[in-house]
Amino acid sequence: MTMRFRQIEVFHAVMTSGTVTKAAKSLRVSQPSVTSSIQQTEQEIGFPLFDRTGGRLTPTAEARILFEEVNRAHDSLVAIERLCGRLKEGAAGHIRVAATPAISQRVLPVAITRFQKQHKRFTFDISSEHSPVILSNLDERPMSYHMGFTFGQDDLDGIGSIKIADLPIYCALPVKWLERLPVKPKENKPLDLELLRDFPCVELYENEPLGQRARSLFLSAGVSPHNVVRVHDHHMAASLVHNEIGFAILDALAIHNLTRSEQNPGIATFPLENKPTLPVTAVFSQKRNLSYPMRYFVDCVVSAIKEVA
DSSP states (O other): OOOOHHHHHHHHHHHHHSSHHHHHHHHTSOHHHHHHHHHHHHHHHTSOSEEEETTEEEEOHHHHHHHHHHHHHHHHHHHHHHHHHHHHHSSOEEEEEEEOHHHHHHHHHHHHHHHHTTOTTEEEEEEEOOHHHHHHTOSSSTTSOSEEEEESOOOOTTEEEEEEEEEEEEEEEEGGGGGGSSSOOOTTSOOOGGGGTTSEEEEEOTTSHHHHHHHHHHHHHTOOOEEEEEESOHHHHHHHHHTTSOBEEEEHHHHHHHHHHOSSOOEEEEEOTTOOEEEEEEEEETTSOOOHHHHHHHHHHHHHHHHHO
């Protein structure tokens, strides 16, 4: 048996409001109508949703389990209803996007603002996730992401990708440490990582592209850093440098995010030998066609990165 939208709506209202009276009020219907809908739903699915004692409804164990899925379905159905309304008024659409935290914090707000100047009727679902989660949710399922924005550029089965930027990579360290270095590095000149051999380091996990890049740079320099903290989030790594926990290998976007969020970021940044970079990539399921609006959104993200990085 499949619950119809109206049954889902009534069940959701009773579960979230706690009483038939409040559910009826939120749905703008009569209490007998809500009671009748619940009873009919119970008859059709073959098990009780509520225990009725003393005029009160108490959700059964089955109802609580069912509600977990009904809650997600309800949100999707409401989104569909709203989209239908916008389509009736004119061209519209909805885009589900996921991005790594460093990209979502500064880049996506600028990109969405730019996008909606041309496509005012579009709406967005935005998720901040790490790359493995994004890549595992790019397919043709109804609630999967239409597109993701990640660091690195891997060839994966079923995943299409477009490299949209190369972010410069720097070594960032607390300003106060400069006087403690054996040799004071020259501004805007490549930093010898050997100078930081005995200093604590904030490390990005190796399953993060920036973490992999940093490890390669340390190996090339013959340095084994003293790692005191490991993180996934680039912005968190920058904040830890700001708090003098350690130095870190960071991309230009993470450094920019920190300097924008702190009045006195207190970090010094230096380029590295051979000017290493970190790719930023738009990823999507090869089973989905990239519509014109989604391609335009990619262009907006490219412009936003140039603006904020």
